[in-house]
Amino acid sequence: MKEIPIEKKEFLFSYLLLIPLFIMVAVIALYPVVYAVILSFTDRDLFSTAMNFIGLENFQTLWESEEFWESVLNTFVYAGSCTAFQVVAGLVTSLLLVNRFRGNYYFRAMLTFPYLVPTIVAVLVFQWMLNDVFGIVNRGLVMVGILDEGVGWFDDKRAMFSVVLVSVWRFFPFAIMLFVPALEAIPQEMFEAAKVDGASAIQRFTHVILPHIKEVLFVVIVLRGIWMFNMFDIIWLLTGGGPIGKTTILPVYSYLQAFQEYEIGLGSATATAGLVVLVILMSFYFRVRRK
Amino acid sequence: MMTLEQKEQIRRLAVVLTLLVPFAFVAFPYFWMTLCSFSSEKDLFSDRIIPLSLTISHYQELFDRTPFITQFKNSVIVAVLATIICLAVSTLAGYSLSRYRHRWSFEKVMLIIKSNSS
Numbered sequence A: 001m002k003e004i005p006i007e008k009k010e011f012l013f014s015y016l017l018l019i020p021l022f023i024m025v026a027v028i029a030l031y032p033v034v035y036a037v038i039l040s041f042t043d044r045d046l047f048s049t050a051m052n053f054i055g056l057e058n059f060q061t062l063w064e065s066e067e068f069w070e071s072v073l074n075t076f077v078y079a080g081s082c083t084a085f086q087v088v089a090g091l092v093t094s095l096l097l098v099n100r101f102r103g104n105y106y107f108r109a110m111l112t113f114p115y116l117v118p119t120i121v122a123v124l125v126f127q128w129m130l131n132d133v134f135g136i137v138n139r140g141l142v143m144v145g146i147l148d149e150g151v152g153w154f155d156d157k158r159a160m161f162s163v164v165l166v167s168v169w170r171f172f173p174f175a176i177m178l179f180v181p182a183l184e185a186i187p188q189e190m191f192e193a194a195k196v197d198g199a200s201a202i203q204r205f206t207h208v209i210l211p212h213i214k215e216v217l218f219v220v221i222v223l224r225g226i227w228m229f230n231m232f233d234i235i236w237l238l239t240g241g242g243p244i245g246k247t248t249i250l251p252v253y254s255y256l257q258a259f260q261e262y263e264i265g266l267g268s269a270t271a272t273a274g275l276v277v278l279v280i281l282m283s284f285y286f287r288v289r290r291k
Numbered sequence B: 001m002m003t004l005e006q007k008e009q010i011r012r013l014a015v016v017l018t019l020l021v022p023f024a025f026v027a028f029p030y031f032w033m034t035l036c037s038f039s040s041e042k043d044l045f046s047d048r049i050i051p052l053s054l055t056i057s058h059y060q061e062l063f064d065r066t067p068f069i070t071q072f073k074n075s076v077i078v079a080v081l082a083t084i085i086c087l088a089v090s091t092l093a094g095y096s097l098s099r100y101r102h103r104w105s106f107e108k109v110m111l112i113i114k115s116n117s118s
Helices: A006-039 A057-064 A066-097 A104-111 A119-129 A136-144 A159-184 A188-196 A201-229 A233-238 A250-259 A264-290 B004-037 B057-065 B068-099 B105-116
Strands: none
Touching (some): A006 A264, A066 A264, A066 B004, A104 A159, A119 A233, A201 A264
């Protein structure tokens, strides 16, 4: 038997280790995506297995549908504001957390809590707190005198705000978890040097901190952006996309069409449209990354 | 004139006091959830903010009227199995990605992150 050279052996072994991962990704990520893209070109509905290819008709329907464009707008409003608030809140909190003081450890532990609860728990608590009649938020604001009477936090004007609030609450600890190590990795001498040179607090932030955490900041913005763009559970459980579609973002719109209008094809087309937007954003991410 | 140390102490105090804002934002829902779980229905659906009396009847109900134990067991099973599978697959892949030079290895890592997201 011919001896396999050691490099080749190692090469094969390195791929052998990756096989389980590839299988898993193929089964739970790739297959559904490919299947959804195929379905988006068909008129498949929920009750029959009959399936005809109808070309781009689904996409044309979407293009002409006002609801679709409204949900696209909602998606960008939701993902944009969630990402912005999470990054800002996470960064400010992290800047405070890297200071040395007693009890620092407990603050860090407590501040990661929202990331650990199940979504349904977070949603139920907030639904109860924001309840228009019995909610503590309305009562508290009336008692302090900010509001004259309770407002509906899930009515058409405020639903988006409430959804963003819960999402920021739940996910800004993720930013903290990435920012704190990045901030701690900045050499202390940099600050001392900046101080000696008479840099103000703002200058220290823009010239010392920002260049050091640029990479992490970028990763956080992109990852949070993608995840908020794909968010389904918080919105679905909190408002169900309502009222009158004010909080319907693309994943919710896709679900509504597939499982409430029973138009699997149309729902898949919506999902595919969202995927295309994400792929464009991701390719932008990779381009900047490679530089 | 303040000494440097006093200045530092005041700065620390300011940091801790400011941190109380995000802390309250994070902790209040938990506090409220716990408080409500011990309040009677009468207090929950009244004008009162602080409950009159505390009760554990909701917890009794949880065990008496809902299949809480079964649900808890299900959660444990799902969590343990998911963790084991995830660890097994990702330690192998992680070793390979870090130990050997691959083309596109960063992209592969991103693929992993992406596929596990949301």
